[in-house]
Amino acid sequence: AQTVTQSQPEMSVQEAETVTLSCTYDTSESDYYLFWYKQPPSRQMILVIRQEAYKQQNATENRFSVNFQKAAKSFSLKISDSQLGDAAMYFCAYSGGSRLTFGEGTQLTVNP
C-alpha cells in the first residue's frame, strides 16, 4: 500500500521569506501523481500544485514550486515570498490514478 509521510507537524516562516515543506512517499508503481493541497481555516481543500511522475521537470506555480526526487521518493514544496494568506494546513497527497492518499499534514504559520 502507498504511504505518504510529512515529518513536520508544524512550520513557521516570516512574511516575505521562503519555507520548504517536506514529504516522502512509498510506492512500487512507476506512474503516479503527486499533489500539494492547502486547507485554510475555511477547510476548503485547495490544490496548490501537481506533479506527474513521468515528468522530470519540477512543477512551478507562481510562488510555489516543488523539488521532486523520484528515486528518493521525495516531494517537497517551496513557498517563496511567503504571505499571510499562505497560513494554512498543507497536505501532500499521492495518487496512482484512482484514490488519493494523504500525508498527516503540516500546519504553516506566517509571522508578520
Next chain:
Amino acid sequence: GAVVSQHPSWVICKSGTSVKIECRSLDFQATTMFWYRQFPKQSLMLMATSNEGSKATYEQGVEKDKFLINHASLTLSTLTVTSAHPEDSSFYICSARRDFGYEQYFGPGTRLTVT
C-alpha cells in the same frame, strides 16, 4: 470550471436520527465521487469510493450500513449517516473526478454535530 458543492454546510442532529449530505458536481460529469472524513487537526480519511450507477466501495473499517452512499447520477452523490451518534460528529468532505481524469475536485465540506 470543476466546481463541487456540498449541502448542507453544517448540520446538527439528535442522536438516533439520520442525516443526508449531498455532493454535486456543478459544471462537469463526475464518474467517480469520493467521501472523506476529517477530525480536527487531522488528515483526510477516505471512507468510500462511489461510481455512478454502481455500489460504493468502502474502506476497511467503515460501516457500510451506517454510512449509506448513493451515486444516482453523474452529478450527484449522497452520504446518509444512519442512526447517528455523537462519535459520528466530524467534518465530511466529498470530491469528484471526471471520466478519464486523475484529479479530484473537492467540495467545501459538511460539519456534522450529533447531540
